[in-house]
Amino acid sequence: MPDLIAASGLVKIYKSRKSEVRALDGVDLNVPEGTVLGLLGPNGAGKTTTVRILATLLKPDAGHATIAGHDVVREPDAVRSLIGLSGQYAAVDENLTGSENLWLFGRLYRLRSAEAHARADELLEQFDLVDARDRVVKTYSGGMRRRLDLASALIGRPRLLILDEPTTGLDPRSRLGMWDVIRGLVRDGVTLLLTTQYLEEADELADMIAVVDHGKIIARGTADDLKSQVGGERIEVVVRDRASVEAARELLARDAGGDTTFDEHTRKLTVPAHGGAQTLVQVVRDFDDAGIHIDDIALRRPTLDDVFLALTGHATVADDLTADGRPSDGRAA
Amino acid sequence: MTANRTSAAGANRSRAGSAVTDGLLVGWRNLKRIPRIPELAIFAILQSIMFVLLFVFVFGGAIPIPGGGDYKQYLMPGIFAQTIVFAAATTAIGMTDDINKGIIDRFRSLPMSRTAVLTGRTFSDVIYNAGILVVLILTGFILGWRVESLPALIAGFALLLFFAYRMAWLGVWLGLNVPTVEVGQQVIFIVLFPITFISNVFVPLQGLPTWLQPFAEWNPTSTLTASLRQLWGNPSPVISDSLAATQPILVTIGWVVLIIAIFGPLGVRRYRSMSR
Numbered sequence: 001m002p003d004l005i006a007a008s009g010l011v012k013i014y015k016s017r018k019s020e021v022r023a024l025d026g027v028d029l030n031v032p033e034g035t036v037l038g039l040l041g042p043n044g045a046g047k048t049t050t051v052r053i054l055a056t057l058l059k060p061d062a063g064h065a066t067i068a069g070h071d072v073v074r075e076p077d078a079v080r081s082l083i084g085l086s087g088q089y090a091a092v093d094e095n096l097t098g099s100e101n102l103w104l105f106g107r108l109y110r111l112r113s114a115e116a117h118a119r120a121d122e123l124l125e126q127f128d129l130v131d132a133r134d135r136v137v138k139t140y141s142g143g144m145r146r147r148l149d150l151a152s153a154l155i156g157r158p159r160l161l162i163l164d165e166p167t168t169g170l171d172p173r174s175r176l177g178m179w180d181v182i183r184g185l186v187r188d189g190v191t192l193l194l195t196t197q198y199l200e201e202a203d204e205l206a207d208m209i210a211v212v213d214h215g216k217i218i219a220r221g222t223a224d225d226l227k228s229q230v231g232g233e234r235i236e237v238v239v240r241d242r243a244s245v246e247a248a249r250e251l252l253a254r255d256a257g258g259d260t261t262f263d264e265h266t267r268k269l270t271v272p273a274h275g276g277a278q279t280l281v282q283v284v285r286d287f288d289d290a291g292i293h294i295d296d297i298a299l300r301r302p303t304l305d306d307v308f309l310a311l312t313g314h315a316t317v318a319d320d321l322t323a324d325g326r327p328s329d330g331r332a333a
Numbered sequence: 334m335t336a337n338r339t340s341a342a343g344a345n346r347s348r349a350g351s352a353v354t355d356g357l358l359v360g361w362r363n364l365k366r367i368p369r370i371p372e373l374a375i376f377a378i379l380q381s382i383m384f385v386l387l388f389v390f391v392f393g394g395a396i397p398i399p400g401g402g403d404y405k406q407y408l409m410p411g412i413f414a415q416t417i418v419f420a421a422a423t424t425a426i427g428m429t430d431d432i433n434k435g436i437i438d439r440f441r442s443l444p445m446s447r448t449a450v451l452t453g454r455t456f457s458d459v460i461y462n463a464g465i466l467v468v469l470i471l472t473g474f475i476l477g478w479r480v481e482s483l484p485a486l487i488a489g490f491a492l493l494l495f496f497a498y499r500m501a502w503l504g505v506w507l508g509l510n511v512p513t514v515e516v517g518q519q520v521i522f523i524v525l526f527p528i529t530f531i532s533n534v535f536v537p538l539q540g541l542p543t544w545l546q547p548f549a550e551w552n553p554t555s556t557l558t559a560s561l562r563q564l565w566g567n568p569s570p571v572i573s574d575s576l577a578a579t580q581p582i583l584v585t586i587g588w589v590v591l592i593i594a595i596f597g598p599l600g601v602r603r604y605r606s607m608s609r
């Protein structure tokens with residue numbers, strides 16, 4: 001199946017008086033129709049810039065991209081009729097009601113008035129906004145706004161849905177609700193490009209993940225592929241007495257057979273455990289026999305946080321501002 | 334707002350047709366907001382009424398009209414003109430606000446006409462200003478201001494709206510060029526204050542220094558005000574026999590056409606270059 005998104009060598013440079021920020025530094029992307037790509041990275045990594053280029057809102061300085069074969073720079077109108085975009089900041093009109101917003105965007109998407117009304121009703125139903133349909137959006141909660149924003153992106157039944165940090169700023173319950181909604185859309189066969197700074201979110205929703213950092217894609221694969229890059233499961237032990245750290249370390253080395261790391265601050269020892277749960281049982285027995293008191297012990301799978309740390313050498317939370325003091329990944333245009 | 338019966342994407346709809354439809358849709362959206370933020374219109378009207386009261390009762394007594402005449406009759410056309418000039422601020426701030434709230438990004442990601450956001454904005458702001466003018470004209474009548482005839486009133490009203498359209502395009506361009514609403518407010522008033530006050534709106538030009546008189550006389554705000562005074566039979570003292578003084582209506586129409594011819598394309602170009 002041909003790729004719905006095909007982008008290669010995308011470069012975007014933001015110039016200011018003093019400095020030059022390479023927001024994108026050669027990004028290649030291919031997303032087959034019917035799949036979900038998660039673009040994962042910290043603030044300022046270049047996720048939003050990538051999305052804005054693919055959504056025809058921004059022109060790349062180099063490279064090119066096509067959506068279903070239509071060039072985003074040369075054929076923006078064709079691209080726009082294929083995509084639905086839901087951004088980081090809920091871009092719906094605060095002073096219109098939910099149903100007025102959807103009708104307006106439907107009409108601008110070239111639906112006839114009756115069609116736009118019907119489609120709006122359908123989406124209000126689907127996104128649990130029926131009760132709020134005639135209220136102005138100003139009175140909506142954050143989660144409701146996001147759902148309306150997503151509904152707006154879907155009004156024209158796009159072949160490609162682009163969601164830029166769909167759950168940033170939502171409370172945990174709204175986030176789970178949003179995930180359900182997105183999973184539902186994916187089940188219905190929409191192709192999805194999703195950006196997120198939450199590793200868990202990419203893990204939950206995406207078929208393939210591309211990790212972005214400093215304008216480059218530094219790794220790609222399934223969540224499992226990425227996790228296996230940092231090794232398998234690991235055992236974490238928190239010892240009660242600092243004095244028993246050395247004994248504990250020796251024990252772990254013998255049972256698990258790998259390099260142990262020790263975090264002074266949390267008194268936590270970490271060791272790769274290739275034997276999984278069996279190793280854990282052995283470790284618990286040996287600690288007990290040796291009389292080493294422990295506060296906590298766990299077998300943990302690597303998270304994408306570990307992946308990120310391993311790949312970039314820094315954690316996922318990065319500086320919010322670029323060199324020129326502008327919100328980095330944001331709406332610089 | 335008719336759409337041909339075509340495919341779902343309405344591909345056969347002509348470009349011009351969809352530009353008009355989309356412009357009307359954006360205009361509809363802007364107008365829908367007005368009753369939902371009534372403060373905007375209320376304060377615009379109150380501000381103008383405040384100027385009327387201030388000048389009629391406080392400053393007016395100190396401003397003699399060359400050739401005689403009642404200051405109130407002199408002032409009202411100027412107040413209408415001033416209101417329309419200030420309206421550019423509302424347009425600009427509305428535009429900047431839409432950009433900052435991401436609505437413009439939404440519009441730009443839709444397969445809609447690319448000028449519709451601007452034509453819709455200018456169209457709806459003219460309608461909005463028409464509403465404000467009606468309230469002010471009624472207020473003027475209550476205060477004792479009079480015009481010569483109804484046709485003259487209608488002609489003057491039409492000229493005001495034509496001028497409002499020009500101010501809207503200026504406002505759109507300003508709004509597209511400022512980064513935030515706050516900066517917008519500052520910049521706009523720096524632009525609008527000289528246009529408004531170095532004019533014949535509040536004071537006859539005779540009192541201005543000679544070097545400033547030509548600017549004030551040819552200032553579009555002055556020519557508009559002079560046009561209204563002439564049309565309505567309100568006192569309209571002139572300082573020279575220049576075209577601006579003798580044919581203010583013609584000059585005003587010329588100004589409107591010129592400014593739209595400049596700022597219309599500039600605004601559209603700026604809007605399109607947002608993707609850079």
